[in-house]
Amino acid sequence: MGEIKQIKNLKEFSTSVERFQGGHRLCPGCSHSIIVREIVNATEDDLCISTATGCLEVCSTIYPFTSWDVSWIHIGFENAAAAISGTEAMHKALARKKKGYSDKPMKFIAFAGDGGTYDIGFQSLSGAVERGHDFMYVCLDNEGYMNTGGQRSSSTPVGGATTTSPAGRVSYGEKMQKKDMTAIMAAHRCQYVAQVAPSSWKDLVKKAQKAYQTPGATYINAMSPCPTEWKFDPSMSMEVSKVMVDSCVCPLYEIEYDPQTHNYKYTVNYEPKNKLPVKEYMALQGRFKHLFKPEFSHVIDQWQRDIDAQWDYIRRRQDAGV
Amino acid sequence: MTEEHLLKGWEEFEAGALLFSFEGDPSQRKFHENNSIHHSVADWRVLKPVFNEELCIHCQFCWVFCPDTSIIPKDKKFGEIDYVHCKGCGICSDVCPTNPKSLVMFANQTPIEEALRNWPAKDEKKKENSDG
Amino acid sequence: MAKQHRVVWDGNMAASQAMRQAQIDVVAAYPITPSTPIVQNYSQFVADGEVEGEFVMVESEHSAMSACVGAAAGGGRVATATSSQGYALMVEVIYQASGMRLPIVMNVVNRALAAPLNIHGDHSDMYLGRDAGWINLVANNPQEAYDLCLCAFKIAEDMRVRLPVAVNQDGFLVSHTAEVGEHLEDADAYGFVGDYTAHNPMLDPAKPVTYGAQTEGEWHYEHKMRQNYALVNAVPVVEEVLKAYSQLSGRDYAPVECYQTEDADELIICMGSVVGTTTMTVDRLRKAGRKVGMVAIRLWRPFPKEALAAAIKNAKSIAVLDRSCPMGTTGALYNETAAVMVENDKSANLINYIYGLGGRDTTTEHLEGIFDDAAECTKAGKRVKPIIQTINLRGKSLSFYE
Numbered sequence A: 001m002g003e004i005k006q007i008k009n010l011k012e013f014s015t016s017v018e019r020f021q022g023g024h025r026l027c028p029g030c031s032h033s034i035i036v037r038e039i040v041n042a043t044e045d046d047l048c049i050s051t052a053t054g055c056l057e058v059c060s061t062i063y064p065f066t067s068w069d070v071s072w073i074h075i076g077f078e079n080a081a082a083a084i085s086g087t088e089a090m091h092k093a094l095a096r097k098k099k100g101y102s103d104k105p106m107k108f109i110a111f112a113g114d115g116g117t118y119d120i121g122f123q124s125l126s127g128a129v130e131r132g133h134d135f136m137y138v139c140l141d142n143e144g145y146m147n148t149g150g151q152r153s154s155s156t157p158v159g160g161a162t163t164t165s166p167a168g169r170v171s172y173g174e175k176m177q178k179k180d181m182t183a184i185m186a187a188h189r190c191q192y193v194a195q196v197a198p199s200s201w202k203d204l205v206k207k208a209q210k211a212y213q214t215p216g217a218t219y220i221n222a223m224s225p226c227p228t229e230w231k232f233d234p235s236m237s238m239e240v241s242k243v244m245v246d247s248c249v250c251p252l253y254e255i256e257y258d259p260q261t262h263n264y265k266y267t268v269n270y271e272p273k274n275k276l277p278v279k280e281y282m283a284l285q286g287r288f289k290h291l292f293k294p295e296f297s298h299v300i301d302q303w304q305r306d307i308d309a310q311w312d313y314i315r316r317r318q319d320a321g322v
Numbered sequence B: 001m002t003e004e005h006l007l008k009g010w011e012e013f014e015a016g017a018l019l020f021s022f023e024g025d026p027s028q029r030k031f032h033e034n035n036s037i038h039h040s041v042a043d044w045r046v047l048k049p050v051f052n053e054e055l056c057i058h059c060q061f062c063w064v065f066c067p068d069t070s071i072i073p074k075d076k077k078f079g080e081i082d083y084v085h086c087k088g089c090g091i092c093s094d095v096c097p098t099n100p101k102s103l104v105m106f107a108n109q110t111p112i113e114e115a116l117r118n119w120p121a122k123d124e125k126k127k128e129n130s131d132g
Numbered sequence C: 001m002a003k004q005h006r007v008v009w010d011g012n013m014a015a016s017q018a019m020r021q022a023q024i025d026v027v028a029a030y031p032i033t034p035s036t037p038i039v040q041n042y043s044q045f046v047a048d049g050e051v052e053g054e055f056v057m058v059e060s061e062h063s064a065m066s067a068c069v070g071a072a073a074g075g076g077r078v079a080t081a082t083s084s085q086g087y088a089l090m091v092e093v094i095y096q097a098s099g100m101r102l103p104i105v106m107n108v109v110n111r112a113l114a115a116p117l118n119i120h121g122d123h124s125d126m127y128l129g130r131d132a133g134w135i136n137l138v139a140n141n142p143q144e145a146y147d148l149c150l151c152a153f154k155i156a157e158d159m160r161v162r163l164p165v166a167v168n169q170d171g172f173l174v175s176h177t178a179e180v181g182e183h184l185e186d187a188d189a190y191g192f193v194g195d196y197t198a199h200n201p202m203l204d205p206a207k208p209v210t211y212g213a214q215t216e217g218e219w220h221y222e223h224k225m226r227q228n229y230a231l232v233n234a235v236p237v238v239e240e241v242l243k244a245y246s247q248l249s250g251r252d253y254a255p256v257e258c259y260q261t262e263d264a265d266e267l268i269i270c271m272g273s274v275v276g277t278t279t280m281t282v283d284r285l286r287k288a289g290r291k292v293g294m295v296a297i298r299l300w301r302p303f304p305k306e307a308l309a310a311a312i313k314n315a316k317s318i319a320v321l322d323r324s325c326p327m328g329t330t331g332a333l334y335n336e337t338a339a340v341m342v343e344n345d346k347s348a349n350l351i352n353y354i355y356g357l358g359g360r361d362t363t364t365e366h367l368e369g370i371f372d373d374a375a376e377c378t379k380a381g382k383r384v385k386p387i388i389q390t391i392n393l394r395g396k397s398l399s400f401y402e
């Protein structure tokens, strides 16, 4: 196990040796790279990373350039977890045979979008986690298939307009509830799962470090505001992220599973002093614009009830300690 | 955009279409020609951030939230803007907590001196924000 | 020659033992009939402490091949096994394995592809992966399944090759048929395969590497042609490895194997377990004075064009056997043979037989019938049979392309 890198404040963090370079082709203002930088720069251990097909993969390794200063592999859309499970198994095998390439600690990460996680990559993620490979899985959750032009996924929230759940004369957009992936991963008995947002950098870095230190598979659901498909100005990414957190649309919380007691411990890591209405979050984004028409106002009302209930539920779990 | 010097013949590429990050020992940080640090995305930019040293409190919000690794810190202080990789998204300016801001977006062709001369005044309505 | 031990092994056990002896670092696999026993045997080796490497029991074949790719890119020896539907599920990733030039070894126990579902042997899965850029060897009995699996590691990992290798064996007829055979001692087998040679391992922090970049218009063609160059030029390496193995084991192998071809007027070209039956048929007809012979394809990809041209040069009529339904054209092995003939200005009467689908029996009588058809063509001095015929199919006689 490597030393935990000391990151008390941003000044200290800013001395990091950068591990993800510019020159990639992600859209201006894309949150994916902000999250990636916060995660890979949170450790000094060596890294092996797999990435599922999607915006991050496509934009960071367009031949003849790579933006990664650490070893990295992309195979397909649905197998980021399986790929890294193989690399991690190789690491274990070579260490056992005393044929390893290095004695220093090595950490393994899989990055995938919500398409590569909630949908097409769900099986391979479930398998790799169940097998207990020692890696951190990070879902870059922008609530849609953005790399292919913003189609719906099972993470798209109700009312969100996407290119395959568009709003129209008779439709308010997406009809299905967003899957609760974090709870699903907790149910895999991962010892550590958490939700993060890029604007809360300190919380994110702390959770990444916790995941690095936790043996076995860990899961981080990283909400990733996407200026292009959520339809807001690129300069607003961190504003949107903040409002997303302060409206409790993206509660910052973690679930720790104790293999001895089989207890799931919920911790809410941030309680907004002034909880914002979801309307404020929605108003920032073009994908919800149609919901502000009178005939769809019930969708916003329902959102508020759902978000309140979810927020309440997480805090009740925290308070109950189970 | 293709970098002409990298357009090699089939027999010259690394087999398997692999790419490398560094030449030699990574700790020396000599970037391989395949590292995207050698690839300019400056032509994406319509607006550019301009930095005003006088106002900066070196909080590093702009560094941590830059999606393009284009705020280069130096000894825990603001160092410089990397205009080769900055796409002009404006996040750095948006998150900058000083009033007036220490990073302001100007049209890409505006000379730095001119931008500094035309710096916006303090926004009296806005209270300082530093919770990140 | 090395010391050998007599055993009674079926094809699955033979492949499993070769995998054990090769001291693989990572095996990631998923069970499917008829290759399941390979996965089970290997699990037992792990349970008995005979394997030091990792055995990853994944949740699907797609993940099996994905984990193999991740492991091989990590930098060590990797293998797996599959069949049929499992192979089909892997297809996306077997292209990735070869495109990234990863020396993975896969035992493919050949089986039909659904629908309709069928668990028995034919070559539909092998043909499905035909253009995937893997080296494909064909083992016709359990002994060969053992021998070729050992050779596969050496071929795949050779620095001149660095490509994945599939060792095919027929489902049930080879995989589940126990035969007397011989195997090398562990030390000799491992000594032959040798230590793994690392090449751009992800796990080496001294040289971070990116695998699986996106190559658009200006790059893709160059990379695919480089890959094909390596594959086409693997033929001499395959020959070299087979020769070295024959010196060690006394068992000779070649990319194309000829049986009584020198003076034969009629030839059958085939691969897989039917090779054994065809050999017996040739023997029987030779006793009756017929000038017949057989050409067995051992190396399906890269296709050994030169060796096949030499093998068929004296034939007057050639019957090519394909164990997969060609669906809308002639069989793949037939097509290869026709190409070799055109390229060499070789004229002969060429006919194609689709046989053995879903494990349908093919007997010496059937094969005699094929030689009889070929002999009729020889006698007439032209092809007097339809281009595609069926063997042992119930119902009205069925042929295609008169």
Ligand SMILES: Cc1ncc(C[n+]2csc(CCOP(=O)(O)OP(=O)(O)O)c2C)c(N)n1
Binding pocket: A053, A054, A055, A056, A076, A077, A078, A112, A113, A114, A115, A116, A117, A140, A142, A144, A145, A146, A147, A148, A153
């Ligand atoms: C097997 C397969 N199916 C479909 C695609 C096409 N495809 C590539 S990326 C993508 C969407 C990615 O969405 P997500 O995982 O949410 O990541 P994002 O791009 O939004 O970051 C799709 C549909 C593919 N590459 N492979």
Ligand code: SF4
Binding pocket: A025, A026, A027, A028, A029, A030, A031, A032, A055, A059, A142, A146, A147, A225, A226, A227, A228, A229
């Ligand atoms: S579409 Fe969205 S997620 Fe994809 S690169 Fe653009 S901003 Fe990032």
Ligand code: SF4
Binding pocket: B055, B056, B057, B058, B059, B060, B061, B062, B063, B078, B092, B095, B096, B097, B098, B102, B103
């Ligand atoms: S965000 Fe503003 S104040 Fe903070 S370091 Fe950057 S320029 Fe200076």
